[in-house]
Amino acid sequence: MAEVIWSGGMVVVLLLFTVFSTAISLRVGYYSESCPWAEYIVHWTVAAHANNDPTIAAGLLRMHFHDCFVQGCDASVLLDSTPSGAPVEKEGLPNKNSLRGFEVIDDAKTHLEVSCPGVVSCADVVALAARDAVFLSDGPYYDVPTGRLDGRISLASEANSNVPSPFLSADGLKAAFAKKGLSVYDLVHLSGAHTIGRAHCAVFVSRLFNFNNTGSPDPSLNSAYRNLLRATCPQSGSPNPLVSLDRGSQFRFDNSYYNNLLSNAGLLLTDQELNQDSVTKGSVHAFARDEDHFFVRFTESMIKMGKIDLKTRQNGEVRLQCNAINNSTLSEEDVSTEETIEVSTSALDTKLEESGISMTSSI
Numbered sequence: 001m002a003e004v005i006w007s008g009g010m011v012v013v014l015l016l017f018t019v020f021s022t023a024i025s026l027r028v029g030y031y032s033e034s035c036p037w038a039e040y041i042v043h044w045t046v047a048a049h050a051n052n053d054p055t056i057a058a059g060l061l062r063m064h065f066h067d068c069f070v071q072g073c074d075a076s077v078l079l080d081s082t083p084s085g086a087p088v089e090k091e092g093l094p095n096k097n098s099l100r101g102f103e104v105i106d107d108a109k110t111h112l113e114v115s116c117p118g119v120v121s122c123a124d125v126v127a128l129a130a131r132d133a134v135f136l137s138d139g140p141y142y143d144v145p146t147g148r149l150d151g152r153i154s155l156a157s158e159a160n161s162n163v164p165s166p167f168l169s170a171d172g173l174k175a176a177f178a179k180k181g182l183s184v185y186d187l188v189h190l191s192g193a194h195t196i197g198r199a200h201c202a203v204f205v206s207r208l209f210n211f212n213n214t215g216s217p218d219p220s221l222n223s224a225y226r227n228l229l230r231a232t233c234p235q236s237g238s239p240n241p242l243v244s245l246d247r248g249s250q251f252r253f254d255n256s257y258y259n260n261l262l263s264n265a266g267l268l269l270t271d272q273e274l275n276q277d278s279v280t281k282g283s284v285h286a287f288a289r290d291e292d293h294f295f296v297r298f299t300e301s302m303i304k305m306g307k308i309d310l311k312t313r314q315n316g317e318v319r320l321q322c323n324a325i326n327n328s329t330l331s332e333e334d335v336s337t338e339e340t341i342e343v344s345t346s347a348l349d350t351k352l353e354e355s356g357i358s359m360t361s362s363i
């Protein structure tokens with residue numbers, strides 16, 4: 001009997017050991033020794049791209065969200081194909097022809113591979129780029145815990161079923177977030193990301209003319225705003241024109257998104273829903289009054305979202321190229337980023353110079 005209990009106990013201990021030895025825990029400054037320039041390189045790559053195209057910050061912020069909601073924060077959204085041959089996340093409905101900023105991530109990764117090959121995961125690049133996108137848009141700066149690994153699975157079908165649709169009710173949104181371990185408050189905080197960026201007519205035009213097949217527009221939409229939107233997105237017009245998600249300040253990360261909701265001028269149904277729901281509307285009002293409060297809550301929820309379903313050493317790797325999985329399964333030592341890798345600053349200087357990034361520029 002004692003033997004049975006002992007061997008049972010051993011199995012539990014071994015199982016626990018396996019679980020804990022493969023689990024990943026993130027920490028701020030993860031690359032401070034293995035790739036000291038990592039965050040700097042990502043920052044300046046994002047800054048250089050945003051300088052050429054101020055709209056790109058919004059694309060990068062959205063990319064982190066779409067990455068984390070499908071297979072966890074593992075850069076699965078960046079893959080062009082996988083050995084299964086099935087359509088990848090990029091080709092899913094929420095991403096195709098609308099998710100943007102892939103070239104920025106690839107560019108940052110190219111610079112990183114010059115300085116510290118095989119060290120910095122693409123999932124971390126996506127998370128850092130989202131933070132920098134917020135900061136460069138005059139939003140808050142926050143420390144990003146790093147040490148994520150990249151995944152090897154990417155399925156369009158999973159993007160379709162996990163990224164929330166813009167036609168959901170408040171209850172549908174809450175359920176989509178709860179499925180990822182995020183609360184109703186995270187939902188309100190993170191939706192504030194719609195303070196920057198734009199949307200295609202296709203995702204809100206039904207609100208302007210024939211809402212829920214009623215033959216009338218959405219009654220929760222401000223009528224003056226609706227008329228403005230109709231000029232850009234006529235009934236039976238092209239689904240492609242773009243409209244700012246935050247009228248008036250598309251490039252500035254601020255709290256005007258919540259003030260828009262108070263005037264019934266949220267662009268997406270899912271935005272306006274947050275001011276209709278009895279639980280979420282309290283936070284909408286609080287953030288409309290107090291931008292600093294919004295910034296604190298937004299950054300907390302971003303850090304929480306950045307920890308969804310992390311890959312382990314068993315099913316993750318540090319990809320060498322962000323759009324493709326590595327050819328062979330890396331051993332645990334290969335995946336480990338704990339060892340210090342010498343940083344080639346002269347190679348970095350050349351690369352940054354080539355891409356027009358000045359090491360002496362200020363933010």
Ligand code: HEM
Pocket residue numbers: 055057058059061062065097098099100164165166167173187190191193194196197198199200201203245268270
């Ligand atoms: C709450 C559920 C959400 C829904 C239903 C939703 C839906 C959408 C849709 C339909 C668009 C327009 C895409 C297009 O037409 O090209 C969009 C854009 C955007 N979303 Fe969300 N979103 C949600 C949450 C979030 C979250 C949590 C973030 C980030 C933390 C985010 C960041 C963005 C950004 C920055 C844009 C602008 C992208 C650009 O300019 O390219 N969204 N979202």
